[in-house]
Amino acid sequence: MTRKSYISNLYPVFTPPPSDKQRPAFIRYSMQRAAEKDVARSELLYIIQPTDPKTGDLRPRFRRLNEHRARALRAIVPALLYHFNIASGLVMASVEQLADECGLSTLSEAGNKSITRASRLITDFMEPMGLVVCEKVWDKLMASYIPKLITLTPLFFMLFGVSPEKLESAQNQQMGWINKGLLEKGEPSITLIEARRRAKEQHIKRAFEHRKSRYAINKQRKLARRIAKLDEQTAKQDILHKLVKRYSLLELGSLGSEGLRKQVDIEYYRLRKIASTPPPDIPVH
Numbered sequence: 001m002t003r004k005s006y007i008s009n010l011y012p013v014f015t016p017p018p019s020d021k022q023r024p025a026f027i028r029y030s031m032q033r034a035a036e037k038d039v040a041r042s043e044l045l046y047i048i049q050p051t052d053p054k055t056g057d058l059r060p061r062f063r064r065l066n067e068h069r070a071r072a073l074r075a076i077v078p079a080l081l082y083h084f085n086i087a088s089g090l091v092m093a094s095v096e097q098l099a100d101e102c103g104l105s106t107l108s109e110a111g112n113k114s115i116t117r118a119s120r121l122i123t124d125f126m127e128p129m130g131l132v133v134c135e136k137v138w139d140k141l142m143a144s145y146i147p148k149l150i151t152l153t154p155l156f157f158m159l160f161g162v163s164p165e166k167l168e169s170a171q172n173q174q175m176g177w178i179n180k181g182l183l184e185k186g187e188p189s190i191t192l193i194e195a196r197r198r199a200k201e202q203h204i205k206r207a208f209e210h211r212k213s214r215y216a217i218n219k220q221r222k223l224a225r226r227i228a229k230l231d232e233q234t235a236k237q238d239i240l241h242k243l244v245k246r247y248s249l250l251e252l253g254s255l256g257s258e259g260l261r262k263q264v265d266i267e268y269y270r271l272r273k274i275a276s277t278p279p280p281d282i283p284v285h
Contacts, residue, residue, distance in 0.1 A: 087171055087178060
């Protein structure tokens, strides 16, 4: 099998999400600079010595990026910039969202999404090169990690000729606007460290909410698929048992046998409809 035959979307391109909000001037400027330069062939990539993010040990230098990974990098750089929070340095989007917006995610025939192409680009290349720093946060509810927290480093901006000084100046200006808004509300000003903490907290909260929403929908779809495989009588009997457990004795008494039968029918046809319709698009964060 040739590489061409198993790479999905040979020409990925970043498509910004629908939004009526204009990005800050520094982000627009950085995106323009990145568009004018071939970031995948930047001389920096031939100079930087990669390091292991976990141990700090030096890694062998990367060879020239193959064209498929180069195209993925060209697509994801403007996506990272678009979602960049200037004050905190965080990218306010998950790897899944970035992959979707860049055309780097794929769906199998079974409906399973893969974001490997974007994820590996970030963790296997961009992070060892020092262009980004990734942090994982444990989700106790799901007993798994939430999407990575991605921070852009000054080296990332140097890929397309934006100096650390210009980045620092933009951060200071952003902090000025943030504190001006806080003072107008009668709140005390904050430091850059506090701004980063708040942005991180906001990003994690959004990720948790998204995860819970997706978990609830997936749980419903799993139940719906199971019910759809049963004959109507068995399915309704199953639903009846669940409703009896859900309602209190007082509620069951007020419903009566006819009311309970009606609730079973409503739930049965609702689940049948869920089983027969494609999953909804859940916004990723």
